[in-house]
Amino acid sequence: MDKPQKTIEEKLLKQLKILNFWITTFGVLLLIALGIIGFFMYQTAMFVKKTSDNFSNFQQSTSQTLDVKTQICQGNDQLSQLLKSSGYC
Numbered sequence: 001m002d003k004p005q006k007t008i009e010e011k012l013l014k015q016l017k018i019l020n021f022w023i024t025t026f027g028v029l030l031l032i033a034l035g036i037i038g039f040f041m042y043q044t045a046m047f048v049k050k051t052s053d054n055f056s057n058f059q060q061s062t063s064q065t066l067d068v069k070t071q072i073c074q075g076n077d078q079l080s081q082l083l084k085s086s087g088y089c
Helices: 004-065 066-075 078-086
Strands: none
Touching: 066 078
């Protein structure tokens, strides 16, 4: 009765070792995959932030450049003087 018990224990131990190997392998692969996904998500977020900042800076510089009324009203040439005297500014 001792021999069948020992063979069952050996089989169970072998199956547990195989199971442990696959759990470890898939666990490591899952951690690597999560790390790669996290890296790409970080890169995407930084790209979106950089693009948003560039767009905001472009929008501000464009609005300042195209603010013709302020540029004319603050000028000292004849057109500016004419518009100031007419009440446009």
